[in-house]
Amino acid sequence: xxxxxxxxxxxxxxxxxxxxxxxxxxxxxxxxxxxxxxxxxxxxxxxxxxxxxxxxxxxxxxxxxxxxxxxxxxxxxxxxxxxxxxxxxxxxxxxxxxxxxxxxxxxxxxxxxxxxxxxxxxxxxxxxxxxxxxxxxxxxxxxxxxxxxxxxxxxxxxxxxxxxxxxxxxxxxxxxxxxxxxxxxxxxxxxxxxxxxxxxxxxxxxxxxxxxxxxxxxxxxxxxxxxxxxxxxxxxxxxxxxxxxxxxxxxxxxxxxxxxxxxxxxxxxxxxxxxxxxxxxxxxxxxxxxxxxxxxxxxxxxxxxxx
Numbered sequence: 001x002x003x004x005x006x007x008x009x010x011x012x013x014x015x016x017x018x019x020x021x022x023x024x025x026x027x028x029x030x031x032x033x034x035x036x037x038x039x040x041x042x043x044x045x046x047x048x049x050x051x052x053x054x055x056x057x058x059x060x061x062x063x064x065x066x067x068x069x070x071x072x073x074x075x076x077x078x079x080x081x082x083x084x085x086x087x088x089x090x091x092x093x094x095x096x097x098x099x100x101x102x103x104x105x106x107x108x109x110x111x112x113x114x115x116x117x118x119x120x121x122x123x124x125x126x127x128x129x130x131x132x133x134x135x136x137x138x139x140x141x142x143x144x145x146x147x148x149x150x151x152x153x154x155x156x157x158x159x160x161x162x163x164x165x166x167x168x169x170x171x172x173x174x175x176x177x178x179x180x181x182x183x184x185x186x187x188x189x190x191x192x193x194x195x196x197x198x199x200x201x202x203x204x205x206x207x208x209x210x211x212x213x214x215x216x217x218x219x220x221x222x223x224x225x226x227x228x229x230x231x232x233x234x235x236x237x238x239x240x241x242x243x244x245x246x247x248x249x250x251x252x253x254x255x256x257x258x259x260x261x262x263x264x265x266x267x268x269x270x271x272x273x274x275x276x277x278x279x280x281x282x283x284x285x286x287x288x289x290x291x292x293x294x295x296x297x298x299x300x301x302x303x304x305x306x307x
Contacts (some may be wrong), residue, residue: 004203006126007052012197013117014058023066025111028090029118030059033149037083046083048122055121112161117195119158123148128188128204143188143204146181148174155180167191231272238265238291241298248301254294261290 018026036047050056060078063069067089073079080086087093120126129142149155155171155178162169162180167190169182182188185204192201242262245251251259264276277287 004126004128004200006124009124009126009192009195009197009200010052010055010121012199013121013195014054017058017062017065018114022110022114023062024090026114026118026121027059027062027066028092029115030122031087031090031092031118032154033119033122033124033147040081043082044084044087046080046086048078048080050078050121059121112165113194113196116161116191119147120195126188143185144181144183145188145191146179148177148179150177152178154178162191162194165190165194167194232270234291235265235269235271237295239269241295242266244298245294245301248305254297258290258294258297261287262294265291 017023031046031048034049034051036049038045038047048059050059056074056078060071060074063071063078063080063086067086069080069086071078072081124145124147126145127142128144147155147158149158158180159169159171167182168187169180169191172179172181182191189201189204192204242251242265245254245262251262254262260280261276264280265271268276268279273284273287277284280287
């Protein structure tokens with residue numbers, strides 16, 4: 001069994017600090033996805049729920065390097081006061097008496113990638129579970145990548161952005177949030193690739209391929225076992241029929257070709273049809289026809305006895 005977690009994905013994201021417009025896009029996506037705002041006497045107070053310490057430290061450093069701002073508080077949330085200029089610097093502007101979280105600006109491919117990385121850091125989760133059945137769980141792979149946001153319009157914009165980059169996702173409501181998600185390996189892999197997470201894409205696909213190979217091997221083994229079982233059962237049926245005929249009327253009552261086939265089966269009860277047919281210098285279908293005929297004769301003798 002193998003698993004890949006959202007924590008691993010976020011750790012890979014935070015290993016590199018983008019610069020310039022790419023950094024601004026990443027921060028814009030992050031802030032939009034997890035911010036809460038309140039008005040104070042001194043202005044707008046911005047709170048960012050970073051969920052983990054390493055994400056909080058990463059965002060705080062990027063904010064300081066990009067926008068030259070430091071948080072008023074950093075535990076458990078990042079808190080920025082007088083945040084109007086900070087929000088404006090991330091293209092999050094006031095609209096209709098409040099700040100507009102939606103309205104994704106036009107971006108280059110690199111900036112779109114950074115934007116999605118920021119959104120994932122703020123509200124994303126990911127899990128990939130693989131099992132070959134040896135752990136007591138159902139064998140196979142399960143994939144789930146999602147972005148969970150408060151605004152339906154923001155969820156719709158995430159969907160459109162992902163779809164424009166060939167990441168097909170769906171949307172559902174869960175409690176008071178809107179969830180944009182993918183559950184198949186192709187779109188999960190495409191989304192990770194969009195976020196430039198090469199290590200996770202390789203790990204995801206390599207493990208899925210290994211699991212597929214293992215499943216194929218298991219299927220072939222199961223098929224071989226099933227074939228062996230059918231062959232053994234068929235051999236038992238033929239041997240029982242031969243013994244019944246021998247007890248009732250004797251094998252000499254059979255035609256010479258059936259006697260030859262019966263003797264060959266009794267001398268090699270575990271041999272395959274192919275081996276016995278090769279020994280008798282006949283085809284497998286010819287040998288099977290002889291065995292079927294022996295079983296028919298035994299069945300007819302049983303009917304006559306009962307009659």
